[in-house]
Amino acid sequence: MPYLNLDTVRQASGEGLIDKFKRDTAIQTALEQYGYRKAGHDEYISPNSKSGHRVKVYDEKIIVSLSSSDEGIGKYNSETGTHTANVFDLFLYYECGNDLKVAITKLKEKYPLPVKGTPSEFVVNTLEGFSFTDGETLAKQDFKPIVWLKDGLIPIPNLVLIAAAPKVGKSWYALGLARDISEAGNEVLYIANEDNERRLKERYLKVADRPNSKLRFLSGISSDRPIPKGKAALEFLIEVKTRYPNLRCIIIDTLQAIRDEAQKQDYGFVENEFSKLRKLAHQLNITIIAIHHTKKATDFDSSPLDKILGSQGIAATVETILILEQVTGSQDVNLFVTRKDVEQREDYRLSWTDAGFSDPHNRTMAELGSFQRAIVQYVKMHPCCMQAAIAEDLNRTIQQFGEAVNKLLERGILRQVEGKKLICLT
Numbered sequence: 001m002p003y004l005n006l007d008t009v010r011q012a013s014g015e016g017l018i019d020k021f022k023r024d025t026a027i028q029t030a031l032e033q034y035g036y037r038k039a040g041h042d043e044y045i046s047p048n049s050k051s052g053h054r055v056k057v058y059d060e061k062i063i064v065s066l067s068s069s070d071e072g073i074g075k076y077n078s079e080t081g082t083h084t085a086n087v088f089d090l091f092l093y094y095e096c097g098n099d100l101k102v103a104i105t106k107l108k109e110k111y112p113l114p115v116k117g118t119p120s121e122f123v124v125n126t127l128e129g130f131s132f133t134d135g136e137t138l139a140k141q142d143f144k145p146i147v148w149l150k151d152g153l154i155p156i157p158n159l160v161l162i163a164a165a166p167k168v169g170k171s172w173y174a175l176g177l178a179r180d181i182s183e184a185g186n187e188v189l190y191i192a193n194e195d196n197e198r199r200l201k202e203r204y205l206k207v208a209d210r211p212n213s214k215l216r217f218l219s220g221i222s223s224d225r226p227i228p229k230g231k232a233a234l235e236f237l238i239e240v241k242t243r244y245p246n247l248r249c250i251i252i253d254t255l256q257a258i259r260d261e262a263q264k265q266d267y268g269f270v271e272n273e274f275s276k277l278r279k280l281a282h283q284l285n286i287t288i289i290a291i292h293h294t295k296k297a298t299d300f301d302s303s304p305l306d307k308i309l310g311s312q313g314i315a316a317t318v319e320t321i322l323i324l325e326q327v328t329g330s331q332d333v334n335l336f337v338t339r340k341d342v343e344q345r346e347d348y349r350l351s352w353t354d355a356g357f358s359d360p361h362n363r364t365m366a367e368l369g370s371f372q373r374a375i376v377q378y379v380k381m382h383p384c385c386m387q388a389a390i391a392e393d394l395n396r397t398i399q400q401f402g403e404a405v406n407k408l409l410e411r412g413i414l415r416q417v418e419g420k421k422l423i424c425l426t
Helices: 006-013 017-024 027-033 087-096 100-110 135-140 170-183 197-207 231-243 267-283 313-317 370-381 387-393 398-410
Strands: 037-040 043-045 054-058 062-065 075-077 082-086 147-150 154-156 158-164 187-192 215-219 247-253 287-293 320-326 333-339 342-350 414-417 421-424
Touching (some): 027 054, 147 170, 154 247, 170 247, 370 398
Parallel strands (some): 187 215
Antiparallel strands (some): 062 082
């Protein structure tokens, strides 16, 4: 019995035809067919615009336009003033007068059933569209190396969550990341929903040695309009990328600024909500860093991930999670890091400085006393050294030295080899 894919089976009712048309038709081809003139990389001049207004192509699938002359094409967002359209929207507007019934009729003519009979006579190939591979083939595949905006912490593209309790310093840490990523040559937008520009200036000048034009700010309090939420927020981010095409990172402080609070925050909705945000980051080839809160500590928190405020759908969907926990009696914080493609790290410490937080360093080393740190540094510089030589060089008695070394051995920082020779494991 012959097999038909799902789109073919649905053709009798018109279902699946639109998806097939979108798969088969390149949006650049359609734009040129309908009179759009190429005006740069992924940019075209709309035939409807007398002023030469440009539209922008994203991910070879959608176009975004700010011109009112494109009214009627695709979807219009009143909050952002943008028109968003895919290749079918162009076909619907230019060839079918925005009449869906006409469009379906034309698509049925374009995609007739490949064999005689009705759909009920065929077995549906329900496995079409899924990516199966065997272990040998998978092992031979070559993948591009991960590209980092911040080495070992922030990859691109990615959806990143930074979470901490109030007043721990998550906004300071995010601002430091914005500084570092922009100073590395990447364009960054920092959306500060709860700050005005005066406060942003004070904070920025504290963490940055000199102003950087690659870092842009959007102050929620200083703006005349609120930051869009829900679906409108996604369209807003698309428009931001349209205005700043070289943008590599968007930091949203805080996440609640763009979430649709009217929706029920159950696992299914939250997972779908964050999946859309993650997919958008990859479509736009950017990293979205969202700042979020942790909940109040309880006796039931078994891991740092349990402390993220809200549904577990958040932790299940975002790709990189950074959780900050304040060190008791200090402005320093411990940093927990986990990503879908690497093992989690729980041994980072961020030290508070006059310019915000430091880069992550070893938490265990940060908790050592000055004498213990001196021993570790000596062993690093002189591997396989004898204990007596270290004690003499540091001007300490064998007894004082022995107590400190025993603690370092117990904590797994040093190890004895070939008798009493010492090596460092950190």
